[in-house]
Amino acid sequence: KNEVEQSPQNLTAQEGEFITINCSYSVGISALHWLQQHPGGGIVSLFMLSSGKKKHGRLIATINIQEKHSSLHITASHPRDSAVYICAVGGGADGLTFGKGTHLIIQP
Amino acid sequence: EADIYQTPRYLVIGTGKKITLECSQTMGHDKMYWYQQDPGMELHLIHYSYGVNSTEKGDLSSESTVSRIRTEHFPLTLESARPSHTSQYLCASNGLDRYSGANVLTFGAGSRLTVL
16 A cells, blocks of 8 residues: 655745645555645645646646655745645555645745 | 536534435546545545446445446445534545546535534
């Protein structure tokens, strides 16, 4: 079974700061998902990665398949980025394994 | 526009009642999941399915059952609800986008259950 570790568990930063959230997993996968959940809200898919790097607005996600590691970056962070960010990994016939999430608070 | 639908969004019921939470998706995905999530806490897998007539129990012990008679429909049933079942239940589907071919993961809006 894949073990998924996210760090940090909690992060508080000031508006404008560059944010990095990390995700490591133990078993090779076919896809990694970054998800976002605002307080009291639903879960939204931000990225699906199988290799390399993706960018959407101020969000950048990278994955290193050899090191079994992915990072989610937020540039010019804003209070509306405050949410829980969840990493989920999947490997073909296996189901999804979720990290415990990173609780991010961006203070004005 | 949502491609995965959950009903009801909110439900308050008494102990001992039987309830079914509905989940339907229009994307033709084979993999579907039910998760339980308490406020501010992590997701716990209850059941999953890899296709029609395929269902498996997840990590979280639960007195619930699921069925997968059709690809698009994955209902969750609690035979006898208890206060400990009070939680949010999230349905998700995972598969290839029929237009882009990308692997997508989509969550429903959730069903918030309160058992009195």
